[in-house]
Amino acid sequence: MQLSREELLKAYRDMRMIREFEERLHVESAAGSIPGFVHLSAGEEASAVGVCMELRQSDCIAATHRGHGHAIAKGCDVSSMMKEIFGRRDGMCGGKGGSMHIADLDMGMMGANGIVGGGPPLVCGAALTAKTLKTGGVAVAFFGDGASNQGTVAEAMNLACVWELPVIFCLEDNGYGEATSTKFAFRGDQLKRAEGYGMPAVRVNGHDLFEVNEAMREATERARSGGGPSFIQAMTHRYYGHFEGDSTAYRKENEIKEVIAEMDCMMLFRQRVTEAGLLEASQMDEIDAEVLDIIEQAVVDALAAPPPTEADLLTDVYVSY
């Protein structure tokens, strides 16, 4: 295990931030205080954090509709995100994007995306920019098992190989595309598909931060040194439904309970670092409390913030008018 104390603390903090953010949205959504759709990533924290730990602010990622975790892992401001999800004027996107389009290009977050499979071609573009301008940057496409069957994903993987782009394709396989299991919607082997396009591919336990990070470290080094794209399939689970309010009738009641008991990413992380004497439980408890306060404040601030105005409706369609 090569991670420093600082890296370990940050990794834990980021995962905890994502978890508490999503858990709070679960509550707020049930209370009816959030407009529109939210898609929660609780359970999937380790893949977002394990990957984004290796990235610079200027490296780019594009996420799925389930993008809060990736945004937080990439360093986006939690309070600004909360305001955006509540549709406030000083939210991350001026209240004009919402949960599904949450983005901060300054932080290299090219957006959650309402179109399944919409992100991977865009990420090839960000990688092309890095390669053309010789920044040494890399770009990460997060997508799900559902998206893996979209034509855009196939095209992006081929294009990344043909143009030798510094892309990391990170498939977060949570076993479901909306209400349909991957067992129905997918045939074959994800790694063989990726290798078929001409890139190295590995499968990792998406609940294990260290496994994810190790694979990502190798992929990032390959990309930065001009070795082209890589593919990581992170096996994971989403604790909640496809969207909040979703009748999760497509999976057994105890399916997720078992996952939480046996492989929750923060439980695994805690066990590992305390057993190895790397961090104290009390340090992590402190982080837990701090994070809860931050989330609480973010919600308070979001509820108090004003919505966009009528004039805001018409702005920023174009740069020039």
Place this chain on the structure above:
Amino acid sequence: MSVKSYREAINEAMRQEMQRDETIVIMGEDVKGGMGGSAGVDEAWGGVLGVTKGLVAEFGHERVLDTPITESGFVGAAAGAAATGLRPIAELMFADFMGVCFDQIFNQAGKFRYMFGGKAVTPLTIRTMYGAGMRAASQHSQCLYPVFTHMPGLKVVVPSSPYEAKGLLIQSIRDNDPVVFFEHKMLYDMSEEVPDEPYTIPFGEANVTREGDDVTIVAMGRMVVFANQVADKLEAEGIGCTVVDPRTTSPLDEDTIIECVEDTGRLVVVDESSPRCNMATDISAIVSQSAFGALKAPIKMVTPPHTPVPFAPEIEDIYIPNPDDIEAAVREVVGYS
């Protein structure tokens, strides 16, 4: 100033802009041609109709990129590259192929700025070929600019001549919004005097090619050529036509169109695109709403029939609005009482 073809004018616009700005890159299918081929040449085609010839020799393979046949992939990549610091010119070989990459254009590139609260800048230019007349049939001949015009966040340019094409393409490249630039495939060999130095033509400013008292003809793309031909012929009979070329359907210069209709009292709109929900219907509704009192006759639209573009030359020629169709429409509105 020198005589250039529409094709050459477009090539020159790209070349001069690429000399000026290193972040401009071109990507598309066979914009070079020959990659990986046994002949080992750098540029087998220079574009399917030769529009991008010579660019790789001047700018190199890193700035002129061939792609696999993967529109969603590379148009999406162009959108992502534009949002992150490049100024890409992506070529959608035939506008008819928009079906395989439309999401990347209208839902991604077109909406970043608005959805991300004003923080995204997406200086993407998509060049594409359109129009009937080449016997290329249903899937290679459509005029799809109305579909893009419908989408907030996109700008749409329809140049009618070599002079227009160079100025409007340079403007498109420099514009910081996503622009779809429609090149009529039957105009590539049209020639006229075009300035040698770079110049721009602003968006949203129609070109009034000539003025007359009796009728306003609004036409786009290749139809501008036909409209001017008809205007020439009718002038000899004492029928005066004002011809308005909007140049850009988004933004649309509604003011000029309305002013011209207020002067003449009669409007004929000539649009090669399929008749349901095209620019003719759009412009007719705008004028009807804003200049109803000025109209001395109903508005007449000259469009193809509501069919796919046919293959056989005889019926393709009937399909395309031609000068006779335009002349008949003008006579009808002028003769209305």
